[in-house]
Amino acid sequence: MTIKEEVTAMRKSGGGGDGDGEVAVDGNEDGLLTCSGSRYLTQPAVMMKRVVVVGYALTSKKTKSFLQPKLERLARNKGILFVPIDPQKSLSEQGPFDIILHKLTGKEWRQILEDYRQAHPEVTVLDPPDAIQHLRNRQSMLQDVADINLSNSYGRVGVPKQLVITSDDASSIPDAVTKAGLKLPLVAKPLLADGSSKSHELSIAYDPKSLQKLEPPLVLQEFVNHGGVMFKVYIIGEAIKVVRRFSLPDVSKRELTKNSGVFPVPRVSCAAASADDADLDPRVAEIPPYPLLERLAKELRRRLGLHLFNLDIIRDHGNPDRFYVIDINYFPGYGKMPEYEYMFTDFFLSLGQRKYKNKPSPAVESFSDPELARHRLIPC
Numbered sequence: 001m002t003i004k005e006e007v008t009a010m011r012k013s014g015g016g017g018d019g020d021g022e023v024a025v026d027g028n029e030d031g032l033l034t035c036s037g038s039r040y041l042t043q044p045a046v047m048m049k050r051v052v053v054v055g056y057a058l059t060s061k062k063t064k065s066f067l068q069p070k071l072e073r074l075a076r077n078k079g080i081l082f083v084p085i086d087p088q089k090s091l092s093e094q095g096p097f098d099i100i101l102h103k104l105t106g107k108e109w110r111q112i113l114e115d116y117r118q119a120h121p122e123v124t125v126l127d128p129p130d131a132i133q134h135l136r137n138r139q140s141m142l143q144d145v146a147d148i149n150l151s152n153s154y155g156r157v158g159v160p161k162q163l164v165i166t167s168d169d170a171s172s173i174p175d176a177v178t179k180a181g182l183k184l185p186l187v188a189k190p191l192l193a194d195g196s197s198k199s200h201e202l203s204i205a206y207d208p209k210s211l212q213k214l215e216p217p218l219v220l221q222e223f224v225n226h227g228g229v230m231f232k233v234y235i236i237g238e239a240i241k242v243v244r245r246f247s248l249p250d251v252s253k254r255e256l257t258k259n260s261g262v263f264p265v266p267r268v269s270c271a272a273a274s275a276d277d278a279d280l281d282p283r284v285a286e287i288p289p290y291p292l293l294e295r296l297a298k299e300l301r302r303r304l305g306l307h308l309f310n311l312d313i314i315r316d317h318g319n320p321d322r323f324y325v326i327d328i329n330y331f332p333g334y335g336k337m338p339e340y341e342y343m344f345t346d347f348f349l350s351l352g353q354r355k356y357k358n359k360p361s362p363a364v365e366s367f368s369d370p371e372l373a374r375h376r377l378i379p380c
Helices: 003-013 060-066 069-077 105-121 129-134 145-146 172-180 209-213 253-258 290-304 341-354
Strands: 030-035 037-040 052-057 080-084 099-102 124-126 154-160 162-165 186-190 202-205 218-222 227-236 239-246 262-265 309-315 322-330
Touching: 052 341, 069 080, 069 202, 080 341, 099 105, 099 341, 105 124, 145 154, 145 290, 154 290, 162 172, 172 209, 186 209, 186 290, 202 209, 209 262, 227 290, 227 341, 239 290, 290 309, 290 322
Parallel strands: 052 080, 052 099, 099 124, 154 322
Antiparallel strands: 030 037, 162 218, 186 202, 186 218, 202 262, 227 239, 227 309, 309 322
């Protein structure tokens, strides 16, 4: 079935509009007819039900985690059609699309997408390849947060002190750490954050000697005691959702003198580590103030040029108004987030409304189409 056929089928089944199967009217009562006791709209009185066509280019794993049945059902009811994209074929031949949602890697794909953006500026690409690349490198990932240096009456947001190690000589790391003035323990993270399993292999080093066991290139980040709780701030356009996750426990000065070596850090931010329902100290568990998060998200959307990302934020256990962004992820695991389906459908619809406010959708047939012009009576 072609996209046009799917859109037509969705229209006939009641999908589209505001999700209730209603058709908007231009307010002209002369455009209303009565037939066998039912109200109908004539062609001049009808504003075509719009269907927002979202082409997606995702890995099979990402498709499974994101395009869950509930999201697809809700999207269809609201007039959103998901269409898989074959990256081996021309994008222009597979459209038309209103939105392209993607998370594929590789220079060839980036070039294909960039060429398509230039040829089809009316299509919203989530998100621009060059902007995404900015988050693939932990050296540049947090720079915008540091540059913002956000501070207001609700608190202050920054980044932990960190050092980038690019030299292959691991024996030079202790001296580099000393010169940079970093304090132990240190969290070691791979320099590249490309979504691979290796990019998530973090470790924590407790003493100078153990630093020589690390494998460059990497980023060393000062460990900040944060009460063992992390806040994952999901951003979808202008919407924000915050969830709590259990994180690494605090490290006391006594433990620091007793511990030595390098220890791997588990994936503490996964959904199984949810702390939303846990009985926690309010000073640790309290969600960061929303006005602070909204200001931060707005600034980062503008600076990064991204719509879909999340922030890993911790609160300084010794200073409840001091927050640190320790990681930024593009198009994270939204499927783990409660009610993500509603946030995404609202987001896609807002993009569609913004785009077609002053012109008809190229992805949807209009009543000027000869094939559809004969359908002059549409039940309300």
